[in-house]
Amino acid sequence: MSTDQTTGVSPARVAFYNDPKIRSIIYQVVLCAFVALLFVGATFNAIDHLRRAHIASGFGFWDQTAGFDISQTLISYSAQVSTYGRAFWVGLINTLLVAGLGIIFATILGFTIGISRLSKNWLLSKFATGYVETIRNLPLLLQLLFWYNAVLKALPEMRDSIAIPGGTFLNNRGLFLPSPVFLYGFSAVVVALVVGVIAAIAFYIWARKRQERTGQQAPVFLVTLALVIGLPFVVLALKGFPLSFDYPQAGRFNISGGLEVLPEFAALLFGLSIYTAAFIAEVVRAGITSVSRGQAEAAYSLGLKPRPTLRLIVVPQAMRVILPPLTSQYLNLTKNSTLAVAIGYPDLVQVFTGTVLNQTGQAVEVVAITMLVYLTISLTTSFLMNLYNRRVALVER
């Protein structure tokens, strides 16, 4: 090449199909044409099929009356008057409920197991290892079916319900808890809670600023506890406990009143939490071991005690490693909650992609909406995660 340039002789002309630029354009045109062809072909076929099956495409079904019952509804819904659109929202809220609670339980259990695996206690670490290895290697669907069919459905029937002290009943139709009834004056407790949380945050900020300025530490944990839990409780007591419970009444064939937890919901929540906890445990373990021993040793030699070392040195560095895979585990849990369809919990897929699709036959629209929902959740989360990552990423060289 260099000789060409110095002597001013241009390189031998290559055939146009060997020119990388032209080649790349040809490849891309071919690919685009192929994808376009695929889309056009699929669309034509779909239109043809739908016309033959006399299915009107479009989203008109959204406002039609659903006409089917849903076993768990957090917003008002009735088979006679509610629309398919309403059924969609009921399903979505049920999905979010089980995913939200599942994330909380899985995080608690997962962190416990993950830290236990690193424990110096031989028995505990082996037990945690056993848990992780067993749960991770069994399909989630199998675990859900086991909890639902072999455990919860094997509970006694309605008339032989197990009575748990505190007014709770357990049988194969679900768990019946006392439901709280808020009497006049309870709103003051809610206000107290909100005030307490805000005050705790303000105190935390003030304490940190003061520590940065003077080096003096404030009892943040105790004050937070007092503000968030103590304050509402004091208000509750002052107002004369404006809270009563609606206890479930055991009848011969039915239990009336109280709060009913469906066995489907319990099985799904159990299965998802236990399964995801095994993965979170691994994430946590990997995160903690990723912080090199030298970090903790250096902290000790600077005179930090074990607890501040953990809190100020190890955990912040471990969190940077833990958080991205932890988020993807949360997403996995949310996506796995679609397995509800196998045990009949009315989540988005069971209600919408199952029943609504079967009733309306609007396969394309229904599946597209369902996918869009999960895609929105996934992409939003990963977008936020990327933002966070950019903020905490180590700046190297």
Next chain:
Amino acid sequence: MTMSEGDLAVTEIAFVRKAQLEQQPPPPHMTGAWGWARENLLSTPFNIALTIIVVLLLLWIIPDLVKFLLLDAVWTGADRDACREVVQHREIGACWPFVWERLPYFIYGSYPIPDRWRVDIFFAMLAAGVFWMLWINASRRDIGALYFFLVLPICSYVLLHGFEAIGLEVVDTVLWGGVLVTIVVASVGIVVSLPLGILLALGRRSPMPTVKLFSTIFIEFVRGVPLVTVLFMASVMLPLFVPEQYEPDKLLRALIGIALFASAYMAEVVRAGLQAIPKGQFEGAMAMGLRYWQMTRLIILPQALKITIPNIVNTYIGLFKDTTLVFIVGIFDLLRTIEVARIDPKWAAPVTSTTGYAVAAIFYLVFCYGMSRYARAMEARLATGDRH
């Protein structure tokens, strides 16, 4: 004592030891089983509490498990009466005669009995192929790969589906079931997802904008939605998109769904491997005058795939577990056959469900744990390889 009286008299210094003392054994409570227990189980009050809790947990789980699976289990019997507490008047554990009678159904589904030898040959061929691929020191692994990714799929299709021309009767996929379907779905996922995943990963790193765009969209889309919805899409939307005469059968639709899903995940695993290859390798290959595909095939992929083997196997474990989801679109995989068998009136007893799930659990545990051990062994092996 090695010192004599004379030494002391000369020096007059109180006492100076001239010889090294014999090393003393550690105190008895620091060695042996008791010492180990003190160190590892009972070092602090908190540790003692933890140990007690774990022991209680184990005492709660293990005896029940052993009792159910072995001690109280029923080993012989003809129907449900053998496994019912009301009839036998004793505590009943696992109902093994039920499993024993239903085992052919769990393995072959409703595959015609005279043709089941074809399934056996398929299992044997697959086992040989898997062994060839997994055993790193096996000779001619290139032929092995050819066998695994080309010969085996064709032979399996001819064997399992049938081919009239050579006298093998066609067996409709509706009749397939059990372990056969689980293995078929998993192997199709494995065989398709690796090449497709590599292509997608290369596409995502391509300098050509449209190739990159399409690959990225596909990967992010599939990874963003649950497998259940992909399977729903494959089973209810796919038939709409193809002309009526080519409508794929139910199993094929599920296979397509699983294969596409696995490919997207595989693509990300391979991409991570590609990213770990230093730039110099690409530049070196290009400086040698290699074309893109030569460079990819001879320089980049061998290195990238080598370091990703543990992750690839981990993806396969996930895929193997995910095959159970075809259950939801009505395919008779192992789990589905167990679901069908457990509600059969002939064996209906309180313990039947748990027994069936125990069988499935053992099956998946053995396969997945085996794969994860393999991945870990590979990881250890590759780690030592890097040190040289």
